[in-house]
Amino acid sequence: MSEVDMAVTKPEMMKSYIWLQTADGSIQQVEQEVAMFCPMICHEVIQKGLGSSKNYAISLPQRVNPAMLSLILDYCRFHQVPGRSNKERKSFDEKFIRMDTKRLCELTSAADSLQLKPLVDLTSRALARIIEGKSPEEIREIFHLPDDLTEEEKLEPLKNTTDDPRIRLLNRLYAKKRKELKERQKLKNVEVEEERVDDRSVDDLLSFINGDGGDSKGIKTSKSKKKNRRRKDQQKSTSTNEAIKNHNKELNGLNSVCCSVEIGQKSWSGVGASSNLHDVEDDIFASKNELDDGEIDDEIDPALKEKIDREVEDFARRLNSDWPERMQEILSFGHERKPVHFSLNGNGSLRRYASM
């Protein structure tokens, strides 16, 4: 259309239009002031001179399909009018945003590709409102997210994108945890006989430590202990560090263990990949509590007793030497906590590090 042509056309025709082409090939024309409300379109018009005719239509990003485009243009059409009051705009926005979640996500994507920040803000807020306060299952349901994190995966080390010593430390902690998980798997398959032997030493150690060596209390409870034993296959791993630490906790006060279990379970389970650490540990501690009665097997033969004594000494030695060093290593990134003080105040986090 040349300048001369434009001069003789009717006044209504003088309104300028911008031509837009969506990814599917369809072309439409939109009033200039409405289209120019989108920074991306504005940029194309001014910088590249596109959009003035059908042949030179502005190709919109792929994320903008015709349905979304019409929604966005509705938004622009309303808001580009300067005379509207804030109340009017707010009221329009609230009505505008009422749509199903799927369309809301698409709209966010489309608005973002057109760099229409006010609309992105509006849709983000709406999406946040949907997510807020819901449980993970509900959110997955609404947004059709796959539940593809396994128990173990939730303990996977964080991607070590930077060579951050803190990340490395965390990875080490998780590696230890995974190893312990594997051990648990293995031990579940061990025969009952072996279980019993191990169990006895643990119980005996405990009772010895608690000062109940062979008194009537222990004798009475032997039967119930056998029943409990089968459930307690988690703490067979005397070979791992886990056992030492667990015993340590027993030493420090049975009450604190009880309290911390509750605290641990209620504690904030949302911190990234470590959320399941709590659950795993709580299992251990929950079952640990059942040992608290200081039960002993009343049928100890002397040979076994000697073995037990030796183990106790060994155990005590390890407690005194190994433990503080291990704690120091784990807490070496600068917390001001003395290595021996843990679990006294029911501090869930400390336990987590401690058990690694």
Added chain:
Amino acid sequence: MSSVIKQREPSRLPSKTDAELDRISNLPGHVIDQILSRLPIRDAVRSSVLSRKWRYKWATIPCLVFDNQCFDVSSQDQTFIKNKLVNIIDHVLLLHNGSIHKFKLSHRDLLGVTDIDRWILCISRSSIKEFVLEIWKGQRYKPPSCLFSCQSLIHLELFNCLLKPPLTFRGFKNLKSLDLQHITITQDVFEKLISSCPSLERLTLMNFTGVTHLVIDAPNLQFFDIGGIFEDVSFLNTFHLALVSIGLYVNIDNDENDARDNSSKLLRFFVNLPHIRRLEIQSYFLKYLAMGYVPSRLPNPCVDLNHLSIRIDFDDLDENTAALCLLRSCPNLQELEMLARPEEQASMERSTNFWEDDHWSSLFAHLRMVKVLGISGVKSEMDFIKFLLSNSPVLEQLTVKPVSQEGEWELMKELLRFRRASIYAEIIYLDP
């Protein structure tokens, strides 16, 4: 009849339709950041267990807010709550990956000073733009020096803190908004702070200790809100200051000062506020302005002033004089609010006939809305309302609210009688 499987299997492979239906996971990173930033921190971090793609999305949110809604408190044990809070913040900061633009810490039970030092050190390394710290209990907290080296700060808000920047402190080049409440700061530190933040546009200062003479040297300042105890306030170089709200929380004794100082507080106050648009004079500040010589009107009228709010004792002659000077000096005033201050003791010069006299040589040409609140129906107050009504030709609304029910009827009866210059004027009476 197929049984409904209520429990989902833990690791179900995503089907094709699922991948198509999931629109949200593939939104661009900055959009997800926006969405997660608008959630309370708890919900934002919990998104990491949603699915594989979502595991690390929370770690780049630019906005961390730790406040009372952080976690549900089921126990009353303060130490426990505090430890849990410390635990949470340590974890989030440790696992966060990316720059933090906004950090807010405002929890009832927050105490541990060394913990806060550690966190400030951590975020000072990450180009923080907005920092809000509110210490609800305990003594004034002194932020560590690393806070003062955050040159990317745009908004700084501190509550219950002691400000003592290091000697190497050269100001915040990008700071636009400063909000200090319940703080301790020395006179020169304050002056240096204000004058070394050239971009400062908003300043809020409430309940401060250690500063008696407020010297505000801020060329870009637009908003100024202050309430506290001070002896003097002066503005230097505040060409753009548009909104000023000042409250002087201590009753000053005028008589003492008369002899010493004959300069006009009023004149000095307004000399550097040429474009003031909104002024709120609270508590005893009008008394301060009335100190020294009070002209009948200001030499340069405040042409941009369209909203004025004054707390006044209608029986005090000095205050009335100052108020009248102000009213005469804002020709374009549109909204006026007069709040009556109940006087504890009678001052020396009481005047009850001030507003009776005809002071007026010009009218309130643009005054549309007036509020007169907290009155008790005494003569000086009623005279003022009468004066106002007969000098506001375009008045649309006068709202009157007494302080108590005593004498309500008398007050209303009097109000009815007053002549109104504006035919559109509505008198709205609010219950006390």
